[in-house]
Amino acid sequence: MGKLENKEDKTKKMKKTKKTAAKTVKVVKKAKTKTEKPAVVNENVFSQRLHKHYDELKWLYCELYQDDKQPLVHFDELMKKIKEFYIARPNYLKALDIEREQQPDWYKGNKLLGMMMYVNCFSGTLKNFEKRLPYIQESNVNYLHLMPLLSSPKGKSDGGYAVADFRSVQEDLGTMKDLENLAEKCHENGISVCLDFVMNHTSDEHEWARKARSGDKEYQDRYFFFDDYSMPELFERDCPQVFPTTAPGNFTYLSDINKFVMTTFYPYQWDLDYRNPVVFNEMVYNMLFLVNQGIDIIRLDAVPYIWKQLGTNCRNLPQVHTIVRMMRMISEIVSPAVLLLGEVVMAPDKVVPYFGTPEKPECHMLYNVTTMATTWHTVATRDTALIKHQMDILSSLPKQYIFQNYLRCHDDIGWGLDYDFLRQFGIDEAAHKKYLNDFFTGKVPGSFGIGELYNDDERLRDARLCGTTASLCGIEYYDKLKDKDGIERSIQLDLMLHAFMLSQSGIPVIYSGDEIGQYNDYSYKEDEDADKRADSRYVHRGVFNWRKAGRRKIKTAIQAKIYQNLAKMEKIRSSYDVFKADADMYTLPTWEKSTLAIVRETAQERFIGLYNFSENEQMAWINETDGLYTELLTDTKDFKAAGIKMAPYSCLWLWRKK
Ligand code: GLC
Numbered sequence: 001m002g003k004l005e006n007k008e009d010k011t012k013k014m015k016k017t018k019k020t021a022a023k024t025v026k027v028v029k030k031a032k033t034k035t036e037k038p039a040v041v042n043e044n045v046f047s048q049r050l051h052k053h054y055d056e057l058k059w060l061y062c063e064l065y066q067d068d069k070q071p072l073v074h075f076d077e078l079m080k081k082i083k084e085f086y087i088a089r090p091n092y093l094k095a096l097d098i099e100r101e102q103q104p105d106w107y108k109g110n111k112l113l114g115m116m117m118y119v120n121c122f123s124g125t126l127k128n129f130e131k132r133l134p135y136i137q138e139s140n141v142n143y144l145h146l147m148p149l150l151s152s153p154k155g156k157s158d159g160g161y162a163v164a165d166f167r168s169v170q171e172d173l174g175t176m177k178d179l180e181n182l183a184e185k186c187h188e189n190g191i192s193v194c195l196d197f198v199m200n201h202t203s204d205e206h207e208w209a210r211k212a213r214s215g216d217k218e219y220q221d222r223y224f225f226f227d228d229y230s231m232p233e234l235f236e237r238d239c240p241q242v243f244p245t246t247a248p249g250n251f252t253y254l255s256d257i258n259k260f261v262m263t264t265f266y267p268y269q270w271d272l273d274y275r276n277p278v279v280f281n282e283m284v285y286n287m288l289f290l291v292n293q294g295i296d297i298i299r300l301d302a303v304p305y306i307w308k309q310l311g312t313n314c315r316n317l318p319q320v321h322t323i324v325r326m327m328r329m330i331s332e333i334v335s336p337a338v339l340l341l342g343e344v345v346m347a348p349d350k351v352v353p354y355f356g357t358p359e360k361p362e363c364h365m366l367y368n369v370t371t372m373a374t375t376w377h378t379v380a381t382r383d384t385a386l387i388k389h390q391m392d393i394l395s396s397l398p399k400q401y402i403f404q405n406y407l408r409c410h411d412d413i414g415w416g417l418d419y420d421f422l423r424q425f426g427i428d429e430a431a432h433k434k435y436l437n438d439f440f441t442g443k444v445p446g447s448f449g450i451g452e453l454y455n456d457d458e459r460l461r462d463a464r465l466c467g468t469t470a471s472l473c474g475i476e477y478y479d480k481l482k483d484k485d486g487i488e489r490s491i492q493l494d495l496m497l498h499a500f501m502l503s504q505s506g507i508p509v510i511y512s513g514d515e516i517g518q519y520n521d522y523s524y525k526e527d528e529d530a531d532k533r534a535d536s537r538y539v540h541r542g543v544f545n546w547r548k549a550g551r552r553k554i555k556t557a558i559q560a561k562i563y564q565n566l567a568k569m570e571k572i573r574s575s576y577d578v579f580k581a582d583a584d585m586y587t588l589p590t591w592e593k594s595t596l597a598i599v600r601e602t603a604q605e606r607f608i609g610l611y612n613f614s615e616n617e618q619m620a621w622i623n624e625t626d627g628l629y630t631e632l633l634t635d636t637k638d639f640k641a642a643g644i645k646m647a648p649y650s651c652l653w654l655w656r657k658k
Helices: 007-018 021-029 040-064 071-088 091-102 126-138 176-188 207-213 230-238 277-291 318-334 348-355 369-381 385-395 419-423 429-440 475-481 484-502 522-526 536-540 546-553 558-575
Strands: 114-117 143-146 165-169 192-197 201-203 251-254 259-262 269-271 297-300 339-342 365-367 402-406 452-454 464-466 507-511 584-588 595-601 605-612 618-623 629-631 636-639 642-646 651-657
Touching (some): 040 277, 040 318, 071 277, 071 318, 091 176, 126 176, 143 297, 165 176, 165 277, 176 192, 201 207, 230 251, 230 259, 277 297, 277 318, 297 318, 318 348, 348 369, 369 385, 369 402, 369 429, 385 419, 385 584, 385 595, 419 429, 429 464, 452 536, 475 484, 484 507, 484 558, 484 605, 484 651, 546 558, 595 618, 605 618, 605 642
Parallel strands (some): 114 143, 143 192, 297 339, 365 402, 402 507
Antiparallel strands (some): 201 269, 251 259, 452 464, 584 595, 605 651, 629 651
């Protein structure tokens, strides 16, 4: 490693390692020995990175913890520990750090395609996952989001989001070593790995929670403990509920110790108190431990909730941004290869601030949650006004903002739409949410969705929706009826939605199973775990059906019609520069309410994506007279982009050189 000492050597080395991350990994791994002492040059790298951020970090830390008795003692400990994590970081990851520091935009092009899955549903164990990597690669995926897999008590796990130990893996899935090995295998194959960092709370079986429960004040101070209900009552006045029916309220009474503890999510998920600097420090160490196992992307779970303050709604408070900013700087010091993905499922205006500013960035990536929900709204209304408006908003944002685009994930769809915009059409929020839910649960005449409601509380009128893409698109419904035309139409809808998602700027992420059109799984209703039975999100968290996946090669099968067409779109997306995140993007009017046209443009290429959200034939009244296009999905040359008649639920990807 001493080689990196002088600049010239460094440039040479970078040239050598630039080609692919996989190569870097292999080359550097040879040098990895357990006894290897950290070389002086590593210290330099560390010091330089530290130097860049030190003042700001110290300032923010001391400001946040100014009421603590000894903020500097905690800060100094933090500095000492992060250096230890840097030293312990495997050399192959250190090399990746340097490589990605040299190419900070490595994730912004059009080459990344994500897939998210529960390991138990997909491969059973982490070890078996390795055997499934060829399928991942065949599916063009090079970014895996492995759903929570750290130790979590059975029956009290919230799908793994109640972590009992941040340094060990759920027994059924394997060991931390297996995770490390899998991450290494992924890197060798050019695949990045994302893991949740559940930072808002711990399981009530986490060591801290146990100690707190046994009366240890030091540990009680890591959570929000109250002797009676007077404070919780005040909090409840301003703090909305996340799970109003499955886990009502924001506090849980612990009868064994006669105390109340804050539990924004399930009663067994105790909220951490980040006003305590020890909590911040310890959680940072947990995060660094995970990135040192080879995790590339840290998903900051439920991040808007991490700071609580009486008299507020306890969401998106300024201190949250301070914490995320500090985590970003710490990650840039210890593990600059790592990206932070914020899980900010909030109203549109609350999401973007989590990118921070260009000078003081926070998250590298955020979920494009508004577009996701608006897409489903458009399916139910066949009216593209809102999605067009949403695309116009997105296109006005700075290009360095990278969104993760998706149709479905492991959570419900919340109807967080731009109601200020919808109001001009006389749309009432509560009535509209009801309409959308009715549509996707098959209650509207002619609708085909087989969704299930989530947290349907009559008083709040804010029910959310669950279901897989294929089931929400009607494939399951028409399949049951053996209605061939219906199935075909629904497959078209499913593909059109994926095509739309793939042509947005950012990183597309497929929900595992969607690539083969997997249906809902109703078996959760019979599960022995009562929380699971009550949680309809499990309807779209079914075990991956490998038998059906096998049918992706049988041309006439539903699975093949989805899989093969998706694969084609994914390949096109990664081979044309116009799909890069920094291409210009804007919408065109189509003068027909069910069709949508989005343009992507670089200096050399122009692309028009056309999408028909109606089950009927519709027109897209565009008039592009400046040249002929190629329709990429059917490879039709000399296509005239004017007055286009679009088949039900169809899409066209028109492209030409400028
Ligand atoms: C996030 C997860 C969700 C979980 C919640 C509590 O929103 O996506 O599944 O229930 O956090 O950890």
